[in-house]
Amino acid sequence: DAKTTQPTSMDCAEGRAANLPCNHSTISGNEYVYWYRQIHSQGPQYIIHGLKNNETNEMASLIITEDRKSSTLILPHATLRDTAVYYCIVRVWGGGADGLTFGKGTHLIIQP
Amino acid sequence: SAVISQKPSRDICQRGTSLTIQCQVDSQVTMMFWYRQQPGQSLTLIATANQGSEATYESGFVIDKFPISRPNLTFSTLTVSNLSPEDSSIYLCSVETLGQGTTRDFGPGTRLTVT
Numbered sequence: 608d609a610k611t612t613q614p615t616s617m618d619c620a621e622g623r624a625a626n627l628p629c630n631h632s633t634i635s636g637n638e639y640v641y642w643y644r645q646i647h648s649q650g651p652q653y654i655i656h657g658l659k660n661n662e663t664n665e666m667a668s669l670i671i672t673e674d675r676k677s678s679t680l681i682l683p684h685a686t687l688r689d690t691a692v693y694y695c696i697v698r699v700w701g702g703g704a705d706g707l708t709f710g711k712g713t714h715l716i717i718q719p
Numbered sequence: 720s721a722v723i724s725q726k727p728s729r730d731i732c733q734r735g736t737s738l739t740i741q742c743q744v745d746s747q748v749t750m751m752f753w754y755r756q757q758p759g760q761s762l763t764l765i766a767t768a769n770q771g772s773e774a775t776y777e778s779g780f781v782i783d784k785f786p787i788s789r790p791n792l793t794f795s796t797l798t799v800s801n802l803s804p805e806d807s808s809i810y811l812c813s814v815e816t817l818g819q820g821t822t823r824d825f826g827p828g829t830r831l832t833v834t
Contacts, residue, residue: 650811650828651811653822653824708764709761712761
């Protein structure tokens with residue numbers, strides 16, 4: 608799977624939109640962009656994924672650039688409970704036995 | 720998404736002993752995985768648990784140290800053998816169903832401390 612690059616940490620004020628960037632310049636045409644987060648002392652939680660179109664669900668929005676070399680996860684109204692490590696991962700659809708490789712992620716801290 | 724439970728949630732074990740962690744899923748899943756998360760680190764895949772056959776281990780992980788069973792589509796165990804303080808980690812069970820290809824769900828983890 609392609610590697611991703613994320614900032615080590617970010618701060619965001621409560622109630623504001625949190626925008627988390629991810630670079631994946633070597634992504635292949637059949638690889639999706641996935642986002643997970645891990646709140647302290649819990650297992651990772653799936654947030655959203657996409658191929659090339661922007662995606663939105665009840666948790667977040669995913670904006671993927673036209674060349675697919677980078678993406679941004681947007682938490683529209685961050686709360687203190689959104690403080691977590693956010694992982695951007697690229698993997699083949701239905702990757703199965705491999706393909707979910709976790710990097711170091713971005714530690715997002717929501718400030719009151 | 721699947722609901723995954725792990726037992727025990729945490730344990731403190733002595734050096735040289737073993738710990739077996741159980742993973743139970745509320746629905747049949749195609750694939751089950753075991754991850755390790757060392758203190759302050761990201762997740763590392765240990766192995767894929769295969770039903771009815773030997774697990775598939777990632778580089779750096781061996782069956783003698785991390786024996787895995789998967790007797791059916793909803794249950795798996797991971798044993799961490801001959802414990803040393805370096806084995807102190809969180810161990811996470813994870814599941815995925817092929818065909819949906821959507822998400823890999825994770826259990827709450829088992830926090831192991833070796834003294």
